Amino acid sequence: MSSPLLQVNDLKKHFPVRGGVFSRKSNWVYAVDGVSFEVERGETLSLVGESGCGKSTVGRAILRLFDITGGQVVLDGQRIDDLSPGGLRSMRRRVQVVFQDPFSSLNPRMRVRDILAEPIRNFGLAKSAAELEAKVAALIDTVRLPRDALGRRPHEFSGGQRQRIGIARALAAEPELIVCDEAVSALDVSVKAQIVNLLQDLQREFGLALLFISHDLAIVEHMTHRVAVMYLGKIVEMAGRQQIFTAPRHPYTKALLSAVPVPEPGAIRNPIILKGDVPSPINPPSGCRFHTRCPFVFDRCRTEEPELRSIEGGRWVACHLEALPGQN
Amino acid sequence: MALLEVENLQTHFRTPEGINRAVDGVSFHVNEGETLAIVGESGCGKSVTSMSLMRLIAEPPGKIAGSIRFQGKDLLQLSEREMRAIRGNDISMIFQEPMTSLNPVLTVGRQIGETLRMHQGLDKQAAEARAIEMLTLVGIPEPVRRVREYPHQLSGGMRQRVMIAMALACNPKLLIADEPTTALDVTIQAQILQLMLDLKRRVGAAIVLITHDLGVVAEIAERVMVMYAGRKVEEAPVAELFRSPRHPYTQGLLGAVPKLGSSLTGAARRLAEIPGQVPSLKGRIEGCVFAGRCTLATDLCRQVAPGLEEKGPRHIAACHYARKEAAAA
Ligand SMILES: Nc1ncnc2c1ncn2[C@@H]1O[C@H](COP(=O)(O)OP(=O)(O)OP(=O)(O)O)[C@@H](O)[C@H]1O
Ligand SMILES: Nc1ncnc2c1ncn2[C@@H]1O[C@H](COP(=O)(O)OP(=O)(O)OP(=O)(O)O)[C@@H](O)[C@H]1O
Ligand code: SF4
Ligand code: SF4
Ligand SMILES: [Mg+2]
Ligand SMILES: [Mg+2]
Numbered sequence: 001m002s003s004p005l006l007q008v009n010d011l012k013k014h015f016p017v018r019g020g021v022f023s024r025k026s027n028w029v030y031a032v033d034g035v036s037f038e039v040e041r042g043e044t045l046s047l048v049g050e051s052g053c054g055k056s057t058v059g060r061a062i063l064r065l066f067d068i069t070g071g072q073v074v075l076d077g078q079r080i081d082d083l084s085p086g087g088l089r090s091m092r093r094r095v096q097v098v099f100q101d102p103f104s105s106l107n108p109r110m111r112v113r114d115i116l117a118e119p120i121r122n123f124g125l126a127k128s129a130a131e132l133e134a135k136v137a138a139l140i141d142t143v144r145l146p147r148d149a150l151g152r153r154p155h156e157f158s159g160g161q162r163q164r165i166g167i168a169r170a171l172a173a174e175p176e177l178i179v180c181d182e183a184v185s186a187l188d189v190s191v192k193a194q195i196v197n198l199l200q201d202l203q204r205e206f207g208l209a210l211l212f213i214s215h216d217l218a219i220v221e222h223m224t225h226r227v228a229v230m231y232l233g234k235i236v237e238m239a240g241r242q243q244i245f246t247a248p249r250h251p252y253t254k255a256l257l258s259a260v261p262v263p264e265p266g267a268i269r270n271p272i273i274l275k276g277d278v279p280s281p282i283n284p285p286s287g288c289r290f291h292t293r294c295p296f297v298f299d300r301c302r303t304e305e306p307e308l309r310s311i312e313g314g315r316w317v318a319c320h321l322e323a324l325p326g327q328n
Numbered sequence: 329m330a331l332l333e334v335e336n337l338q339t340h341f342r343t344p345e346g347i348n349r350a351v352d353g354v355s356f357h358v359n360e361g362e363t364l365a366i367v368g369e370s371g372c373g374k375s376v377t378s379m380s381l382m383r384l385i386a387e388p389p390g391k392i393a394g395s396i397r398f399q400g401k402d403l404l405q406l407s408e409r410e411m412r413a414i415r416g417n418d419i420s421m422i423f424q425e426p427m428t429s430l431n432p433v434l435t436v437g438r439q440i441g442e443t444l445r446m447h448q449g450l451d452k453q454a455a456e457a458r459a460i461e462m463l464t465l466v467g468i469p470e471p472v473r474r475v476r477e478y479p480h481q482l483s484g485g486m487r488q489r490v491m492i493a494m495a496l497a498c499n500p501k502l503l504i505a506d507e508p509t510t511a512l513d514v515t516i517q518a519q520i521l522q523l524m525l526d527l528k529r530r531v532g533a534a535i536v537l538i539t540h541d542l543g544v545v546a547e548i549a550e551r552v553m554v555m556y557a558g559r560k561v562e563e564a565p566v567a568e569l570f571r572s573p574r575h576p577y578t579q580g581l582l583g584a585v586p587k588l589g590s591s592l593t594g595a596a597r598r599l600a601e602i603p604g605q606v607p608s609l610k611g612r613i614e615g616c617v618f619a620g621r622c623t624l625a626t627d628l629c630r631q632v633a634p635g636l637e638e639k640g641p642r643h644i645a646a647c648h649y650a651r652k653e654a655a656a657a
Contacts, residue, residue, distance in 0.1 A: 015481070017473070050513045051485025052469070100484040100511060101427040144605050148345055156343065159424045159507065160370025160540075182484065185510040186424070188370045188540045189584040193599035200598075215485075215513045218586040222599055245592055259514040261543030263585045265567045274515060278469040 003077040004038040005209050006062065006177055011035045012070035013057050017282065029281045031057040033233035034071070036308075039177065042207040046220045048256070049230035050278065055213045056100065058230075059179040062211065063097050064088060075177075093123045096170035098163075098183035105166060106154040112165055113150040116140070119173040139168040144194055160187045167195060171202075177209045185216055196223050217260050221245050229253045232289045233281055235308060239315035249317045251294050288320065296321060329400060330357035331534045332381070332502055337394040339373075339380045346610040350376040352558035353394075358502070361528055363535040365545045365566070367581070368555035369606055374538045375424055377555075378504045381536070382421050383411050398502065417447040420500040422508045424538075426487040430479040436463070436490045437475035440497055447498050462493035467519050484511040492520060499531045506538045521548050542585050546570060551642075554578045557606050557617040560636065564643040574639045574650035576622045577602070616647070624649055 012035075014028040032054040039045045047055045061068050064080060073081040080091050099105045106115060116136045119125075126132035140150055143164040154162055163186045170178050178199075184192045200223060202208040214220050220227060221241065228238040229250065237250035248254045255272040276293040279285050285292050291301040300320050308318040339351040351373040358364045366374050379385050380392050383403060396403040398419065403411065415421075423429035431439055440462055441455035450458060456475065463471035466489040479487055488511045495503060503524065509517040525548060527533045537549060545552060545566065552569045554562040554577065562575040573579045580602040604621035607613055616634050619625040626648075634646045640653040 017481070018476070048513075051489075051511070051516050052483040056483060101425055104425075104427045146605070146608055148608070148610075151345070152343070156341070156348075158371040158375055164370075182511055186370075186507060186540070188368070189542070189581060189586070190600075190602040191370050192540070193584055193586075193601040196599055197601065215511070215517075217514070218588045218590075221588060221592065222586050242592060245589065256514065257588075259518055260588050261514065261517070261541070261547050263542040263546050263570075263582075263587060265546040265570050271518065278467065280470050282470070282473075 003074075005041045005043075005076055006039040006211070007074040008038070008058070008062065008071070009036050009074070010071040011058065011061055011068060011073065013054075013061050013066070014069045027282050030233050030284055031281055032061065033284070035230070035233070035235055036071075037228055037235065037238065039209050039211055041176070041209055042203055043226070044203065044210040044212050044224045046212040046214060046224040046227045047230060048214065048217065048220060048227060049236075049252075050232075050256075051215075052278070052281070053230045054233045054281075055230055056181050059097065059181050059211060059213055062179060063095060064091070093119075093173045094176045095179065096173050096175035096177070097179040098166050098170050098181065100182040100185070106162060106169075108154050111151055111153055112140070115154075115165060115169055116150075116172050119169060123173055125172075125174060135172070139172055142171065142198060143168045144191065160191060163187060164191070164195070175208070177211065179211045179213070181213045182215065183212075184219065185214065192219065199223070217257065229256065232279060232284055234289060234318065235316070236290065236318045237316065238308070239317075240313075243313065243315050249311070249315065250319050251296050251321075252290050255295075288318075331360045331362075331399060332358040332536075333395075333397040334381070335395045335397075337377065337380060337392070337396065339376050339385060339390060339392050342389045342391070343610075349558050349609045351380065352609070354555070354558070354560050355394075356553055356560065356563070358534045358536060360501075360534055361532045362551065363524075363528070363537055363549045365537045365539065365549035365552045366555060367539065367542070367545060367552060369577075369581075369602075370540075371606055372555045373558040374555060375506055378421065378506050378536065378538060381504060382415055382419065383408075384415075384421075413447075416443045416494075416500075417498050418500055419502045419504065420495040420498065421504040422488075422491050422495045422506060424506040424510075426484070426491045426511070427479065429491060430487060432479055435476050435478055436482070440475075440490070440494050443494055444497055458497065459493070462497050463490070465496070465523060466490075466493045467516050468493075485513065485516060488512060489516070489520070492523070496523065496527060499527065500533060501531065502534050502536070503527065504536045504538075507540070508537070509539070509541065509544060517544070524548065542570075542582070554581070557613070558609055559617055559646070561618065561647070562643075562645040563636075564640070564645075568640065568643055572640070572643075574643065574645040575618075575647050576624055576650075577618050578645075618647075 013032040014030050017027050017029050068081050116139050120135055184195055224241050226240050227244040228235050231252050237253045248257055255274050259271040274293045287303045288301040288306050291297045306318045306320045308316050310316055335355045337354045341348040437456055437459045440459035444450045444455045444458055460471045460475050468474050549566045552566050556577050562578050573582055584600040615630040619629045634648045636644045636646045639645045639650050
């Protein structure tokens with residue numbers, strides 16, 4: 001049996017922060033605190049969860065944008081979290097990223113043509129100048145921008161157009177895995193649909209795998225195979241698309257899904273309002289990290305941390321409840 | 329009198345390949361205490377419109393023409409100094425890309441505080457206290473610590489909320505919010521929308537909301553203006569627009585919205601697209617701007633540009649063939 005394309009084992013990333021106003025000692029932000037999952041070739045795994053729960057940090061760790069604090073990242077059977085710069089080079093082509101904030105990741109002085117040509121040249125993906133030009137032109141068509149966009153610089157585009165340049169650049173390297181961090185959030189529904197459909201086509205044709213980080217749950221529902229729900233640096237539930245969206249089990253997942261606005265004026269919704277402040281990743285709550293806001297909290301939750309356990313049909317949940325809500 | 333009246337706004341950019349007519353003759357108004365949503369395809373001119381209202385378009389290569397009357401004064405006639413007194417104070421803006429709009433070398437507290445010190449004359453301590461209060465309001469945990477952090481130490485959604493805190497700090501009369509909630513989870517999003525509604529209630533502020541999220545539009549807007557290729561193509565009260573969109577582009581847009589739960593029942597998982605792409609804004613477009621993608625297009629559409637016409641109560645659209653209600657005739 002071949003190994004999954006990406007394996008993340010007990011990943012931890014802690015950032016140092018300055019101590020409080022009166023304290024000399026420095027603290028740690030437990031941004032990601034023991035996360036494990038796998039992504040198969042041709043699969044989309046979505047990471048969802050509250051702002052600040054550590055989704056982008058997981059993405060950045062996989063891209064080796066910093067050294068991780070603990071755990072392992074394994075790409076195609078090979079550990080990449082401790083690779084030398086030389087070994088990183090080939091991994092850099094195989095794993096690409098589309099960031100949340102496209103402008104800050106595009107070089108403002110470069111023309112779009114060169115932004116797209118750079119990875120093709122760097123990784124030797126074109127044999128001649130003509131092939132390079134043809135590839136660049138095909139990429140700009142793929143993300144539905146006009147050809148004359150190639151001669152312009154990033155600031156001359158709208159937010160959504162810049163995002164598409166970022167997507168084209170990621171595709172240019174012909175990667176096996178793309179980390180999409182809010183990659184389509186800035187796009188209107190139609191262009192979003194075009195890009196999502198395109199990603200799905202590439203997935204079918206070339207077995208492209210996606211780690212899809214998004215707050216847009218309707219899009220996640222449309223395109224994902226599996227979903228991992230994060231809360232304060234940990235995965236609290238992981239399951240297939242149908243399972244998550246038709247019968248969420250973890251109390252946090254239920255609350256999250258209930259809050260999605262409906263595109264219908266005057267529509268009736270019954271969002272589960274979470275009480276209490278979002279806790280700090282510096283001082284995460286004891287026991288279950290969700291216990292300060294969970295409507296089902298009981299004594300054990302305050303002291304003992306629930307493990308991510310497997311329940312029916314390939315579904316994982318971290319909660320002490322014997323009978324999870326919605327389970328019979 | 330409306331709080332904001334924009335007439336025949338034209339914002340063009342000079343580029344080596346010709347003039348880019350990013351906004352090409354758009355008129356609209358916003359009343360006190362009202363929320364107007366602007367929706368439309370990526371690149372149709374929403375952000376350029378809002379940057380024009382703030383006079384934040386670099387001239388050259390840009391050029392703004394028309395009139396923008398705010399509380400009766402034409403902003404385009406003000407000196408840069410007079411404009412600076414209004415920006416961030418009477419009119420403030422939440423920008424689309426937070427990382428680029430925040431200063432990477434200043435703590436978030438300094439950035440929020442700066443506006444307060446400049447416009448409200450607060451001293452350093454008072455400004456920091458108010459900054460902490462604002463961070464609390466936008467739901468950032470541990471505001472006392474976060475106020476001393478730099479933008480790169482925050483998550484994407486926190487940065488966006490810092491921008492929102494900055495924009496709300498001076499209780500503006502007009503808030504322009506360009507994709508204010510794209511990077512936020514739905515719970516925080518609901519909280520931010522609530523804050524914007526509070527601002528309306530407290531100071532009678534008007535809101536211009538630009539978003540691709542039609543769920544958010546349905547939730548908080550009163551009126552919606554639909555833009556396409558630098559023009560306004562439809563405008564109506566929100567319920568009316570969702571119930572009975574008249575312009576074929578608007579119909580396509582609403583039809584393409586994925587709804588939670590809609591992909592789970594057997595049906596195809598491919599998302600609906602509007603085929604084709606927006607025409608180049610360089611060079612005059614003869615006829616209807618949507619003709620190249622419209623399934624109903626005829627020779628008339630390709631030759632004669634449809635004007636904005638009343639199609640129903642407070643409902644206007646620019647299409648030769650849009651259905652008209654008898655009452656509006
Ligand atoms: N360079 C850094 N230094 C210090 N803290 C950081 C740094 N990067 C991230 N953090 C912290 O780590 C936590 C997780 O951040 P992360 O960006 O992963 O969140 P996220 O889930 O992507 O949120 P969002 O949905 O808002 O983008 C946050 O508390 C954030 O402030
Ligand atoms: N500085 C500039 N120079 C030249 N063209 C520009 C400049 N800024 C914007 N444009 C062009 O103006 C048009 C409108 O851009 P705008 O940013 O208003 O779009 P938008 O409706 O906000 O789109 P999005 O939803 O993607 O944010 C785009 O075609 C863009 O390329
Ligand atoms: S373990 Fe307890 S607090 Fe945590 S989610 Fe389950 S019921 Fe709620
Ligand atoms: S005027 Fe013609 S081309 Fe334009 S939207 Fe109407 S039917 Fe379509
Ligand atoms: Mg993020
Ligand atoms: Mg924009």
